[in-house]
Amino acid sequence: MPISQETIKYIAHLARLNIENTRDGDSIQADLNRIVAMVDQITATNTKGVDPIAHSLEAAERLRTDVVTETDQRDSLLALAPKAEAGLFLVPIVLE
Amino acid sequence: MSIEWETVIGLEIHVQLMTKTKLFSGAATEYGAAPNVQACGIDIGLPGVLPVLNEAALTMAIKFGLSIGANIAHKSVFARKNYFYPDLPKGYQISQFEHPIVQGGSILFDLEGGARKHVNITRAHLEEDAGKSLHEDFDGFSGIDLNRAGIPLIEIVSEPELRSAKEAVAYLKAIHTLVRYLEISDGNMQEGSFRCDANVSIRPKGEAKLGTRAEIKNVNSFRFVEKAINYEINRQIDILENNGTITQETRLYDANKDETRSMRTKEEANDYRYFPDPDLLPVIVEKEFIERVRTTLPELPREKAERFAKDYALSVYDANVLTSTRELADFFEATLKASNGSEAKLCANWVMGELLGALNKTSLDISNSPISAERLAKLVERMSDKTISGKIAKSIFDKLWTSTDSVDEIIEKDGLKQVTDNSAIEAIIDKVIAENPTQTQDYKSGKDKLFGFFVGQVMKASQGKANPDLVNELLKQKLS
Amino acid sequence: MHTKTIAQLLDLLNKRECSSVELTQIFLDRIKRYDKSLNCFITLTEEMALAAAAVEDQKRAKGQHQFLSGIPIAHKDIFCTQGVKTSCGSKMLDNFISPYDATVVKNFKEAGTILLGKTNMDEFAMGSSNETSYYGPVRNPWDLKAVAGGSSGGSAAAVAASLSPGSTGTDTGGSIRQPAALCNVTGLKPTYGRVSRYGMVAFASSLDQGGPLAKTAEDCALMLQAMAGVDLKDSTSLDKPVPNYCATLNASLEGVRIGIPKEFFQAGLHPEVEASVQEAIKVLEKLGAKIKPISLPNTGLAVPTYYVIAPAEASSNLSRFDGVRFGYRCHEPKNLDDLYKRSRTEGFGAEVKRRILIGTYVLSAGYFDAYYIQAQKVRKLITNDFQEAFREVDIILGPTTPTPAFNLGEKSNDPVSMYLCDIYTINVNLAGLPALSMPGGFVNNRPTGLQLIGNYFEEAKLLNVAHQFQQITDWHAKTPTIFEESLS
Known part of the structure; x- marks a missing residue:
């Protein structure tokens, strides 16, 4: 089913993307609707009794022993941050 | 009109597990480290990193499940809970959604006044903790410390079977005692290793349908849980009795003001887009593994x-x-x-x-x-x-x-040894009687209450060392 | 020298007929000379490469070399390389210097290879033409007007133009095989779980798999030998013994059953591409293989299923790019929401944003069951199709792509027609199977590819069949002439 402009705004917010500020707002809607129309082909498929699979392989999670393997990497990691101070990553004020 | 209201409470308890390392990384979990020194690439969500499950965390969750008589899922699945927040590095929290490790179970505990309460537990699932936003102001910026990000938690969800703030606290204490017995958590509430959200609603007594609930977050002591719930009950009764309606929302308890208040509602609050984490495979727990864990259970x-x-x-x-x-x-x-x-x-x-x-x-x-x-x-x-x-x-x-x-x-x-020698005590008694002729006379003429006076005097004279039983016995003889 | 295969270069190194430093210099020189027109590389690691080559030469002199010591290779810029920019083809990571090595990168280092540089790719591996790269498209060495394919376009074109003897790629829906086909090289997507994904920037975690691109199946075998194996840092890498892939290259194809799925030969397939497959069938029959018609009835559902699952996983995998801890951050964010939205809107390109939106949509409340769960069920049906087929055959053969390389810009305005380029490759990822693309001929001087699909962990069989095919054909040995001026 086609995606409304409202829905696009909603999912864009969920995904933290701006769409209203770009001039191609319409083309996003048109593109998404073409993709959704293509994807809609699967909705008609009879999958009664079929178990959904998340992976092709049937294996179980391997467990890790509880031993510290990672030492302090703060300085090298914080060096990647766009803004850091006093050992912290900085973001515009977080309001509760 | 005076309706009798019934309170319905369910608790979600977050218990930090006492593992040495994080749920999905080998970084340390010690409390109080300098910011971000215990946040490795996996914890900060670097491009390309992958999670691997900590065996100790799984074992602890199973231990908890066994202690409440729950079903331990043969197959449990980690899912991603997607939302953006600065203390959530990957933009999703790895949790369990449809297939938690611990399913069902119950706990029995005593209430004040000797009554007992039995509460069913819906589920307990493993998940990773988030980091912390530090709200000190760095020129209009907040600081993010990710040491806590990835620390293993179990979230214990009760059925809405608690009927008062007192019951809720008694249940919370019972779980607190239990997790410490099991040695899976230090239960330290100040440090945040034991936290609780309360879902509170009210309904007219006899009504089967649940009322709209509010979720109270951020309550970090037993006392505050009780106060927050009581505040919330009264708030809801107030609204309903004034023909208002309760909105389903998350509320924050402010201990300073002793009130709950609405958190700014996030529009997408309930659209977390859970789906199975494709970086992790299903966790398969064999019977033998469960039985091995069972042998480590202490007396509960x-x-x-x-x-x-x-x-x-x-x-x-x-x-x-x-x-x-x-x-x-x-x-x-x-x-x-x-x-x-x-x-x-x-x-x-x-x-x-x-x-x-x-x-x-x-x-x-x-x-x-x-x-x-x-x-x-x-x-x-x-x-x-x-x-x-x-x-x-x-x-x-x-x-x-x-x-x-x-x-x-x-x-x-x-020289505190008790005097048990009859003659020594008799000597003291004789002395006391001799020194208190008036009281002796009064006692003998029927003032029974004075017996205590004589005991006291004898004990005092013996510097507390006379055997009280003997003193009683001998005094009775001497005064009769 | 530069047109030689890895196996041949190893031979020269072993005989001391050339040094690793010399080899490395030859390829670096070629990159500097030709890559302006091709745009295969995002980053060149010249100094590091020469230094590492000198070390490998010393080791070889002392007899301490590893099995790929001194061989120059290139990594797709999706693999994290410590101290080297790892951009994933995105503005989002244009400033990202990885603090660690991917397991694949580490394995190649330990095998003694020399890193020439990082190759261009579609942004976050999302694309089939390399046109979504922040660094501009890669051009096809056979025809500069044509796309090189994607997303591992830089890796494929670099091998085709002999700028690197071999390179790594990743394949989520055909991203190794499709550019290999369009550039006339051999590329292998291993079984899901065969090669560690640790340090490979995730696109769709349940589908992504790294693999080699090289001139021959034999070179792919050598490279896979270095890449494959369990990695305790990747829960989805499987603990299965790694066979010696070179040891079985020369096994006879007598009696090998090869299935030809009828669904791969329907409308949309270019007649000359089809003809090249028919030609290959004859060659394989001559080698002793038994050809059997088979059916993979749900093939038509693979593309729509993929465009639910892959974007869903991607939408979540790409949430970590939020301008907080690494990567691009917008200029002077007004508040937290603005920081997120502008950093992501400015840092991601159009195709990536499209897929994030689609993925967010199919996971969102009200659509999850109809799309995501349904796609997981159809995924099971597609997987079952293959398992049915593998009861009767050992290998499946078909075209890698419906057409040879299209022109740059030809499909960039129509995402769906671009997606349909991957019609024959995508179902393999959904099923997690290994598959290989090898050169199979030319249509108007543009290469076409042959795809071999094997059962789980049957990489050795695929390499064996391809190697035998390459012993009696020479499509793989053809090189684009425009890059053959001698360097003086």
Whole structure:
């Protein structure tokens, strides 16, 4: 089913993307609707009794022993941050 | 119109597990480290990193499940809960959604006044903790510390079967005691290793349908849980009795103002887009593994309390107090064992009375008690064998607290041994009678109450060392 | 020298007929000379490469070399390389210097290879033409007007133009095989779980798999040997023994059953591409293989299923790019929401944003069951199709792509027609199977590819069949002439 402009705004917010500020707002809607129309082909498929699979392989999670393997990497990691101070990553004020 | 309201409460308890490393990375989990020194690439969500499940965390979750008689899922699945927040590095939290590791189970606990309550537990699932936003102002910026990000939690979800704030707190305490017994969490509420959200709603009594609920977040002490829930109950009754409607929302408890207030509603609050985490495979737990974990279960608080009451002929109250922590219960049993056949009730009184009182006063933990179980046992033994009286014992207790002398050394040095020699006590009694002719006369003419006066005088004259039973017996003879 | 295979270069190194430093210099020189027109590389690691080559030469002199010591290779810029920019073809990571090595990168280092540089790719591996790269498209060495394919376009074109003897790629829906086909090189997507994904920037975690691109199946075998194996840092890498892939290259194809799925030969397939497959069938029959018609009835559902699952996983995988801890951050964010939205809107390109939106949509409340769960069920049906087929055959053969390389810009305005380029490759990822693309001929001087699909962990069989095919054909040995001027 086609995606409304409202829905696009909603999912864009969920995904933290701006769409209203770009001039191609319409083309996003048109593109998404073409993709959704293509994807809609699967909705008609009879999958009664079929178990959904998340992976092709049937294996179980391997467990890790509880031993510290990672030492302090703060300085090298914080060096990647766009803004850091006093050992912290900085973001515009977080309001509760 | 006066409707009778019924309160319906369900709790979601977040328990930090005492693993050495994170749920999905090998970074350390110690509390109080400098910001971000315990946040590795996996914890900060670097491009390309992958999670691998910590076996100890899984084991602890299973241990909890077994302790509440839950079903341990043969296959459980980690899912991603997607939302953006600065303390959530990957933009999703790895949790369990449709297939939690612990399913069902229940817990029985005592309420004030002797009643018991049985609460069903819906589920308990493993998930990773988030980091912390520090709200100090760095020129209009907040700081993010990701040391806590990835620390394993179990979230324990109860059925909405609690009917008052008091019941909720009793349940919370029972879970708190349990997780500490199991040694899967330190339960430290100040440090945030034991946190609770409460879902509170009300409905007219007799109504089957649940009312709209509010979720109260951020309550970090037993006292605040009770206050927050009570505030919330009253708020909701107020609204409904004024023909208002309750909105389903998340509310924050403000301990300073003792009120709950609405958190700014996030439009997409409930659209977390859970889906199975494709970086992790299903967790398969075989029966043998579960049985191995079962063998590590300690005696549980409930079982221990029942055994104490039965085997030691203690009251339910005493048994509950003594088993409130594993350390205290062990201390009591060690004391009893070392006291050479003294009465359990006497040991219990001393552990719960003098010892806990003194520990409380000095803010010490039972594990740091200056008086060991063996020394306390000796003290109790000396009361039992009538070497000293209870009163003398109290003074010795105070000395034990600060000195390293043994009980017998103190008795010896201070000459505190109880006088059990009839003639010595008789001599004192004779002296007291002689010194108090008026009272003697009055007593003999029927003022029975004066007997206590004579006991007191004799004890005083013996510096507390006379055996009280003997004093009673001999006084009666002499005064008759 | 530069047109030689890895196996041949190893031989020269072993005989001391050339040094690793010399080899490395030859390829670096070629990159500097030709890559302006091709745009295969995002980053060149010249100094590091020469230094590492000198070390490998010393080791070889002392007899301490590893099995790929001194061989120059290139990594797709999706693999994290410590101390080297790892952009993933995105503005979002244009400033990202990885603090760690991917397991694949580490494995190649330990095998003694020399890193020439990082190759261009579609942004976050999302694309089939390399046109979504922040660094501009890669051009096809056979025809500069044509796309090189994607997303591992830089890796494929670099091998085709002999700028690197071999390179790594990743394949989520055909991203190794499709550019290999369009550039006339051999590329292998291993079984899901065969090669560690640790340090490979995730696109769709349940589908992504790294693999080699090289001139021959034999070179792919050598490279896979270095890449494959369990990695305790990747829960989805499987603990299965790694066979010696070179040891079985020369096994006879006598009696090998090869299935031809009828669904791969329907409308949309270019007749000359079809003809090249028919030609290959004859060659394989000559080698002793038994050809059997088979059916993979749900093939038509693979593309729509993929465009639910892959974007869903991607939408979540790409949430970590939020301007907080690494990567691009917008200029002077007004508040937290603005920081997120502008950093992501400015940092991601159009195709990536499209897929994030689609993925967010199919996971959102009200659509999850109809799309995501349904796609997981159809995924099971597609997987079952293959398992049915593998009861009767050992290998499946078909075209890699419906057409040879299209022109740059030809499909960039129509995402769906671009997606349909991957019609024959995508179902393999959904089923997690290994598959290989090898050169199979030319249509108007543009290469076409042959795809071999094997059962789980049957990489050795695929390499064996391809190697035998390459012993009696020479499509793989053809090189684009425009890059053959001698360097003086």
